[in-house]
Amino acid sequence: MTLLSQISKSVQRHPFHLVDPSPWPFVASLSAFSCAINGVMYIHAFKRGGFALLFSFLSLLVIMFIWWRDVIREATFEGHHTGVVQQGLRFGVILFIVSEILFFFAFFWAFFHSSLSPGVEIGSMWPPKGISVIDPWEIPFLNTLILLLSGCTVTWSHHAMVANLRLQALISLFLTIILAIIFTALQAYEYNLADFRLSDGIYGSTFYMATGFHGFHVFIGTVSLLICLIRLNQYQLTQQHHFGFESAAWYWHFVDVVWLFLFVSIYWWGGV
Known part of the structure; x- marks a missing residue:
């Protein structure tokens, strides 16, 4: 295989962005679920329920910060957010607001x-x-x-x-x-x-x-x-x-x- 053919195979030929594997959606869902459970515990005056709620909430904020950092990096520094990708993101935000x-x-x-x-x-x-x-x-x-x-x-x-x-x-x-x-x-x-x-x-x-x-x-x-x-x-x-x-x-x-x-x-x- 020539060098030219190797380069042509590595060039992206579509405007979409295939997201790299990320642990943050799974970890964020666990943290949000923990916030819900600990919130119920706090409302029902469980021992250390307030501390557990605060810890899970702070962990969710940290995960949000890291996840947003990755999205900003791929948008600003890697240039993956093309016009087509931004249109898909707009539909995603609209569906989120509907929910x-x-x-x-x-x-x-x-x-x-x-x-x-x-x-x-x-x-x-x-x-x-x-x-x-x-x-x-x-x-x-x-x-x-x-x-x-x-x-x-x-x-x-x-x-x-x-x-x-x-x-x-x-x-x-x-x-x-x-x-x-x-x-x-x-x-x-x-x-x-x-x-x-x-x-x-x-x-x-x-x-x-x-x-x-x-x-x-x-x-x-x-x-x-x-x-x-x-x-x-x-x-x-x-x-x-x-x-x-x-x-x-x-x-x-x-x-x-x-x-x-x-x-x-x-x-x-x-x-x-």
Whole structure:
């Protein structure tokens, strides 16, 4: 076999990227499963359940960081993310967001199932007797304005990136992250002020499961946007290739829309 034929056989003749074998999907699934199990243990006050939950959550963050590092490496430094590959990634992110919509749909179903037809066990009324609900026009309304503003700033960053206005993209993305941190801090403060807990019947469980998982999604979105800010500052996101930021922006808009439904249904309508 001649040298020319060997070279021709090693050249990739299609625009697709065949991913190298990676342990991270399997390890990440184990870590996520561990988070779910340890979360249940923590809720039911098992001994050292909080420590186990924290350890599994931190391990999941480390795995996310390593996995994202590999994806960034193959996209930025190895040039595997062609236009066809990016189109496939877009479909993947859309399917992921659809699965997240169905995830939150289950919590809304549980909430409306109990609120529209409250049983005698909770006094045949909603909110249940003895529950002092949170005023929707205080911290929840402020958080709504903050999230809507963050949606504007992340859109500003996207348009600035497409227009190759790098400084504007950096400033607007930084503002988005600051707003996200403020939202999370205010939600933690709201939880601290609330008179009911997760164990306080159906109202407490539906409220904290829905808003708590939304807060977790805000945290994941904040981490994603922070990674995008670092990559943008290091010139890894360009005018033509910035799908990592685009997917994070889609996810952030999904978080915004879910919060609007939470505010209207659980905070406002559910607290009347």
